[in-house]
Amino acid sequence: MDDKYMSKLSPTVDFWAGIYLFIIAILSILGNAAVLVNAARRITLLKAPELLTVNLAITDIGMALSMYPLSISSAxxxxxxxxxxxxxxxGLMGMIFSITSIMTLAVMGMVRYLVTGSPPRTGFKFQRRTISIVISGIWLYAGLWALFPLLGWGSYGPEPFGLSCSIDWTGYGESLNHATFIMSLSVLCTFLPCLTIVFAYFGIAWKLHKAYQSIQSNDFQYGNIEKKITLMAVMISSGFLIAWTPYVIVSFWSMFHSLEQDHMAPVITLLPCLFAKSSTVYNPLIYFVFQRTSSHKLLRLQRLVFCCSHQASSSAERAELESKIVKGSDGSDKACVGLMGAPGRHPGSEVTTVS
Structure with a gap:
């Protein structure tokens, strides 16, 4: 067997790496299968942005099924x-699923950013057909980048520790062909999507913070809602980045220090790779926590903001509005909805919920 495919790790490290990957594979398959089953049961009720979450689950379970068995067996x-x-x-499967995953997260972040806090007249409402087209574009985009090494731009090769394959990062300094491919891939499929994710979710947190401030009074107790939604935003935006950042750092070190590759302990290159694979496990957890814990609170806060933005100008009407909202603050949005549609209000100002 070619020496480049021999493990550079000790048999003990290989064994425990295999055990770890086996556990990750099982948890990933079960978690993402639960997301898909849940989506299938309510397929007719799925809102357009939820299709992105389904797509993310498909990429995660696809990675676990198509890649992990081979790496576990090799370990x-x-x-x-x-x-x-x-x-x-x-390497081909890794490219397709990794790029699809990060691009899906970036689009998901932008969709949620656009629909969060939008007033009814200008609010964004995505159709399932539109999201389906976007998802198809993501898969085509990922497939194109995965095919480039097969067409001669860049190449695939074994990881330094010998038990995985990916882009040949060490080829960066060997030819202009490899250098241009790796830099283009890094900018268009890593840095820009990551910046989009950070911008989108921290933008959501800022929008909700400003919305909370605009309605804050002694009678409104929405601080906990804001904190929980902000926490969800930080979880989604940071989880993927935390998992993949060590791998990107080590990969870039390999790019610019290919001649010093032998001086880096193989286990140092193994750990970031194993850590990155954990992202397929916690994505389903984020989905369930965000959907079932925070969505209804986000909608309630949005409705309250919309309601307050349409309140009457006179002090008497303002007092009446505040009284009705406070009465409905026990979890019911009916007072706000009824007030929005009351005679004398702005036409077409009914509450529009978004997802």
């Missing part, structure tokens, strides 16, 4: 199984 074998052919397959 227990103490050498990569299948040689060049399986390495090419593994």
């Amino acid at each position: 227990f074998n103490h050498a990569w199984i299948g040689g060049d052919t399986s390495c090419l397959y593994y």
Whole structure:
């Protein structure tokens, strides 16, 4: 067997790496399968943005099913199984699912940013057909980048520790071909999507913070709602970045220090790779926590903001509005909705819920 496919780790480290990957694979399959089953049961009720969450679950479970068995087997074998052919397959699948995942998260963030806090007249409402087209575009985009190494721009190769395959990061300094591919891939498929995720979710947190301030009084106790929604935003935006940042750092170090590759302990290159794979496990947890804990609170806060933005100008009407909102603050939005549609209000100002 080619030496580049022999494990650079000790048999003990390989064994425990295989156990870890096996656990990650099981949890990922079960968690994402639960998301897909839940979506299938309410397929007719799914709102357009929820299709992005379904797509994210498909990429995560696809990665667990198509890639993890090969890496687990190779870890227990103490050498990569299948040689060049399986390495090419593994790198191809990794590119497709990784790019699809990060682009889906970026689009999901932008969709939620656009619909959060929008007033009824100018609010964004995405159709399922529109989101379906966007998802198809994401898969085509990922497939195109995955095919480039097969067409001669860039290449796939084994990771330094010998039990995984990815882009040949060490080829960056060897040719202009590799350098241009890696830099283009890094900017268009890593840095820009990551900046979009950070901007979108912290933008959501800022919108909700400003909305809370605009309606804050001694009678409104919405601080906890704001904190929980902000926490969800931080979880979603930071979870993926935390998982993949160590891998990106090590990969970029390999790019610019290819001649010093032998001086880095193989286990140092292994750990970021294992940590990155954990992202397929907690994505389903984020989905369930966000959807079932915070969505109804987000909608309640949005409705309250919309309601207050349409309140009458006279002090008497303002007092009446505040009284009705306070009475409905026990969890019912009916007072606000009724007031929005009351005679004498602005036409077309009914509450529009968004997801």
